[in-house]
Amino acid sequence: MNANDRTPADLLRSALAADPARPLVTYYDDATGERVELSVATFANWVAKTANLLQGDLAAEPGDRLALLLPAHWQTAVWLLACSSVGVVADVGGDPGGADLVVSGPDTLDAARACSGERVALALRPLGGRFPQVPDGFLDYAVEVPGQGDRFAPYAPVDPDEAALAVGGVELTGAELVRRAVADAGEYGLGPGSRLLSGRPYDTWEGLSAGLYAPLAAGGSVVLCRHLERLGADGLEKRVETERVTSTVR
Template identity: 40%
Template structure:
């Protein structure tokens, strides 16, 4: 496979547009009611994580268009970096473990091994029967302050340690076609972009909305990440959200929409 990076198109293009239009704008805020974590990323800051992830795959692992990644991650700001970076490298994705009712997802009979697997450390043991074989395996601890794992599980490398070895430059690019597969079931970048826009319309999202998303209610990334991006909105992603504190959290984050 080629070693050049890929210009985002289709649904990754929504992020590229957000970055180009408002690089300093708060694009993704992550709040965890259980740990107290509060991480706020501008479009530019998230873009640096996205670029480093793409470089990890392309320059570090030698992957590109035609490669396949299995993602076993909950809604989280690091998951956004993984997904957008993986797509920016032209690598198709399988959403293992995500709530995917009625949405495209990996089906039975997909050939293993994958080229890369990302797995959240709290879930690796719970999902052993779902973790596919892969040539490259990265563990994410999802700790506060983006702290690296003290010791990754056997057979895994720590995503944060590895991704920080790569720079935040997303050039040079090679073309990525809208009909290229964005997920391993063959769903294209254009298809995901279309679905994201349809969901944005269904949710009534508008440009410059600040959208509070309950991670437990909207686990699939097309809902908590791609639909807001398609609408030009920013995201306040809340894990372990106290249902009685939604109004308070919304006021603190200047939220205009709640999913």
């Protein structure tokens, strides 16, 4: 990160400027065997496309609230940074009925229908695959995002002192989020090139920090593991070795 970074989007821009080719998010689902690795450049491209979808097609504005009903997943990380890029508050696990728009996985579609605004659904299939049939009342993210622009510019500057994230009863501004991420990176002993393996869900600040924000702030990367309990001790040891993990949180 740079000293002037005050939002998560700033952190990503600094990472992109420093080393776009290095890994940023390596995702495993130990229920399906899926593995996806995204470099900083590839991740930033997904974020730009998603932010363009959010700002353009969905007409989201700074201060709008987005109920994010997704598990710990690489596409969830993309949405978190896209929200930051636009100035939208990412309300993780938030009430769709009180949100301006909602982004849902396949298991929370019924709850997501309480949102009266725009609704986006993610199939969470390997390689970002589409739904076999688009859920009624939703846009399919995998259909909508590929045609979006590869570069993003917000219509209005994002204020780092406005709310950026809500999770587990905690609401943080962009600047507060960055400060917390930097502090957590220090506690985890992360630095440039570090590889943090996280098996924590994304429903708390601790899970979001370990699974995205702290490694990003440190100039490191995350090995994000869903259903890690299925791996077993030997499998975990092998993954730590294979992925050159430097720190582990579960």
